[in-house]
Amino acid sequence: MEDNNDELLDEQNEAVEAQVSLPQDIQQTVLAFLPGRVVLKLRAVSRFWRDCIQEPNFVDRHLNNALCLHQSIAFFTSFDDGLFCMHTFDPTTNICKSLDIIFSFRFQMSDPCNGLVCAYDSKGDVEVLNPTIMKHVTLPVSQLQSRAVSSEYFLGSVQSTNEYKVVCIRHRVRFLTFEVCTVGTQSWRMLLECTDLLKTTKAVIVNGVMHWLILDGASNCTTRILLFNLTDEIFSESAVPDAIKDHNLELLEGEGKLHLLAMPSKGSASEVSEIWVSNSSCTVWDHMCNITFLLPLGMRPHFLHKKKLFYGNQKRFYYIDLEGGGGFHINVPSDECIVSSGIFVDSLLLHSVTGLVDSRTLLMSYARAGSAGSSSSGAGQSLKEAKSNKKMNWRLT
Numbered sequence: 001m002e003d004n005n006d007e008l009l010d011e012q013n014e015a016v017e018a019q020v021s022l023p024q025d026i027q028q029t030v031l032a033f034l035p036g037r038v039v040l041k042l043r044a045v046s047r048f049w050r051d052c053i054q055e056p057n058f059v060d061r062h063l064n065n066a067l068c069l070h071q072s073i074a075f076f077t078s079f080d081d082g083l084f085c086m087h088t089f090d091p092t093t094n095i096c097k098s099l100d101i102i103f104s105f106r107f108q109m110s111d112p113c114n115g116l117v118c119a120y121d122s123k124g125d126v127e128v129l130n131p132t133i134m135k136h137v138t139l140p141v142s143q144l145q146s147r148a149v150s151s152e153y154f155l156g157s158v159q160s161t162n163e164y165k166v167v168c169i170r171h172r173v174r175f176l177t178f179e180v181c182t183v184g185t186q187s188w189r190m191l192l193e194c195t196d197l198l199k200t201t202k203a204v205i206v207n208g209v210m211h212w213l214i215l216d217g218a219s220n221c222t223t224r225i226l227l228f229n230l231t232d233e234i235f236s237e238s239a240v241p242d243a244i245k246d247h248n249l250e251l252l253e254g255e256g257k258l259h260l261l262a263m264p265s266k267g268s269a270s271e272v273s274e275i276w277v278s279n280s281s282c283t284v285w286d287h288m289c290n291i292t293f294l295l296p297l298g299m300r301p302h303f304l305h306k307k308k309l310f311y312g313n314q315k316r317f318y319y320i321d322l323e324g325g326g327g328f329h330i331n332v333p334s335d336e337c338i339v340s341s342g343i344f345v346d347s348l349l350l351h352s353v354t355g356l357v358d359s360r361t362l363l364m365s366y367a368r369a370g371s372a373g374s375s376s377s378g379a380g381q382s383l384k385e386a387k388s389n390k391k392m393n394w395r396l397t
Contacts (some may be wrong), residue, residue: 028052032061035070036132036346059348066345074344077336102131103359109340110155115347118155128183132346134359142188154203156230165230169201184353204251206258222249241285254304261301302341314338
């Protein structure tokens with residue numbers, strides 16, 4: 001069958017090359033500027049285009065172009081039997097689009113990183129997914145998994161080596177254990193046992209460095225930031241600005257920089273919040289702006305993008321315009337919950353990773369589960385049926 005496909009591609013290749021007068025290097029350049037989902041469809045045009053699109057150098061060049069030209073705001077919601085649905089939102093037009101259903105039985109997901117996400121469950125099953133190419137790689141099970149009360153996973157990149165690393169925080173009885181696994185390898189490395197209290201264990205990742213606010217148990221304030229550099233795998237600490245040490249602080253990423261949202265502490269007469277931005281080493285902080293805004297109870301900040309602050313919870317996603325004022329919120333359908341959000345690009349990453357699996361094969365096990373008598377949970381549907389039965393429309397206010 002594969003030989004027949006190659007012969008067909010050879011014939012198509014000759015036909016295409018007869019019509020296209022551009023040199024092959026120019027064709028590669030043009031392909032690298034197209035959106036990822038378009039590029040995938042063009043793989044079937046000719047053998048040359050197929051082989052070109054799979055080359056590691058092309059994948060890297062395409063990612064660099066996509067980060068500059070094709071960024072979008074993406075939301076991942078969970079519903080049904082561990083299925084994820086991907087949506088994109090354009091704050092310029094306030095249009096929300098529902099995209100593909102992503103098959104994964106993991107229930108939790110990290111924020112996106114260069115078009116990749118990390119999906120995981122309470123059993124210690126972890127996989128790194130590329131929703132664009134619909135493929136994933138399963139990470140090994142850590143020996144420390146059985147000793148943890150719960151675990152959280154965060155995905156980041158090392159630009160200098162084109163590596164992707166997953167950092168796991170394992171919650172133990174009296175401390176946190178940090179582990180790291182490089183995607184494509186089969187081992188976890190223990191990094192640190194931390195007895196400090198973190199305000200939230202969700203990592204804020206900026207330029208290959210993960211950040212957490214350290215909570216002072218005595219004063220319940222946050223005066224320090226814990227940093228983990230994915231390149232050299234070294235932990236360090238930095239201080240928050242003295243002027244806002246008594247504020248209610250939240251970390252967030254924005255336009256490739258680390259930001260602090262500083263809101264008045266409980267009991268304060270002030271109703272003005274501040275946003276501060278750090279330098280690359282997180283040693284110098286500059287005041288960015290003041291806003292008459294307090295984060296509503298139960299909400300957390302997600303990120304800054306083009307002077308808009310995005311925040312929300314599992315059921316609503318908001319943004320406020322820091323310059324023009326005003327804002328919007330999106331209501332999630334009642335049968336869905338937001339599990340992840342961030343800046344997303346359609347990338348072709350993971351093509352060269354060992355152990356890659358087509359995520360669509362999960363549809364087969366999904367169907368088998370239904371035929372085994374799981375009809376009450378909705379299993380056994382085809383992908384087409386799952387899409388048609390799902391409430392795809394979000395309500396924008």
